[in-house]
Amino acid sequence: MMKPSHTFAALIIAWFSVLGSIQAVTLEVKEGNSTCIKAELSASFSITYNTSNSTTSVSVPLPNSTTVDTGSSSCGADGRSPWLVAVFGSGHALGLSFTTNGSLYSVANLTLQYNLSDSSFFPGANSSDVVTVVSSSVGIWAPINSTYRCFSPITFKVGEATVTFSDMKLEAYMPGNDLSPTESVCIADKAGTTAPPTTAGTTTVAPPPTPAGKPEQGTYSVNNTNGTVCLLAQMGLQLNVSYFSRSQNKTIQALVNLVPNVTNPSGSCNTTSATLTLTEANATMLSFSFTLNTTNNKYHLSTITLQANWSDMAGTFSVGNNSLDYMRSTLGRSYMCNAEQILEVGPTFSLNTFRLQVQPFQVTTNQFATAEECQMDQDQMLIPIVVGAALAGLVLIILIAYLIGRRRSHAGYQTI
Known part of the structure; x- marks a missing residue:
């Protein structure tokens, strides 16, 4: 009988013979x-x-024999x-879909497909x-014409x-056939000591501003393809984020103001x-x-997403919600709210808005x-009206009481 250690070694050799050596793939x-x-x-x-018991x-591991599925892969035409x-x-398959807002690109969806009938991977x-699982909160993003770089291990639940x-x-969205020498480095590489030194073209990530x-x-706008403004917004924005702080070694809640003069708008309209x-x-x-609901000509804010890569974060922060119903208004009109609004997005993120006016169509x-x-x-406009009406009513009551009292006082005297 083969000794347990020999058996284990044999299994490892067999495993690598199936998968190929664990190396980086291109x-x-x-x-x-x-x-x-x-x-x-x-x-x-x-x-x-699941097994029977x-x-x-x-x-x-992803083997070095991995290839690109040319039938499913696309440049996005x-x-x-x-x-x-x-x-x-x-x-088995690994899929990454991408999206861009014109200045940044990001992984929109991470998809993993695995075949449970493959006994070499899934014995018993x-x-x-064939199981397909998808995650839409990946947090991999970088400026256009730059390379996303992360040598440190980063793990995503799918x-x-x-x-x-x-x-x-x-x-993604490459202008040439080679990766850009300008790199956007993940926070894990900045925090670690094992990553290779950053090249001269590497971009740095600034810490969050102090509120x-x-x-x-700020005033922001989005243009149509013909150059005309199709979305207009004025608003003060404050991010209320809960994240794990590396410096404090615990989860903290931070209020961070978005600073208009270092904030660039982009987007699209249809x-x-x-x-x-x-x-x-x-x-x-x-x-x-x-x-926009074309049936009743009403529009609303349906989705908010936030991706943050602050220096104190233990990892990239990513959260979004596409089932919101905020800022409801009528087509052809703007939506205004000068009061502070708290827009709940998820358990770890809400957005506070101040002096807001927006028109998306x-x-x-x-x-x-x-x-x-x-x-x-x-x-807030109704309160002073109600208070004013109440004060006017009180003055009227006092005046009437005074006149009644004075009239009774005159009725008590007789003419001599």
Whole structure:
């Protein structure tokens, strides 16, 4: 009988013979002779699955035999999102879809597909299903024409699995066939000591600004392809974020003001949706998406997303919500709220707005249309009216009481 140590060694040798050596792979998506997406990375997957007796987990490395699925991968023509789909083994795949706001690109979705009938990966699995899991909160992003770089391991939860990347260089929407020498470095590399030194072209991430009372009001706009303004906004913005602080070694809650003079707007508009993205110092990206209901000609703020890469964060912060119903107004009018609003986005993020006016559709002459005011502003206007009416009523009551008292006083005297 083979000794346990020999058995284990044999299993390891067999495992690597199936997967190939665990090395960084290079993956490219091309359109003709041009490269639009390129990735150099190592990856491993921790996957939990059911057997006949229990639940077990396996760790699956991305083999160096991994190839790009040219049929599923795309540079994003005809309005489609760019996709990098890598395939390996018997029916396994890793997919990254990308999006851009014109100044930044980011991984919109991370997809993992694994085939439970592959006994070399999933021995004893009680299912032969092909499972597909997706995560939309990845936090991989960088400025256009720069390379996202993260040599340190970064792990993402994807369904019942986790995906860990390391030794990673990645660029989408590439202007040339080679990765840009300008790099946007992940926070894990900045915090660690094992990462190679940063090149001269590397961008740095600024720490979050310190809030000082209410935020300054900024003016932001988005242009159509013909250069006309299609979205107009004026607002002061304050981020209320809970994150794990490296310096304090605990989760903290921070109020951070967005500073208009270092914040760049971008976005897009069409007939039924409009998006405004605000990017501050390549460290904070805040996006708003408005949706128009063409049946009743009402629009509302439907989506808010935040991605932050502050120096004190233990990792990239990413949160979003696409089922919101804020800032409801009528097509052809603007929405106004001077009072402070608290827009709840998720358990770890809410957005405070001050002196806000926004119009995402039918902007003419670069000016806001007639405003529909929020309920809080209406209530604040109603309070002085009610108080004034109450004071006027009190004065009237006192005057009437005085006149009645005076009349009775005269009635008590008789003429001599």
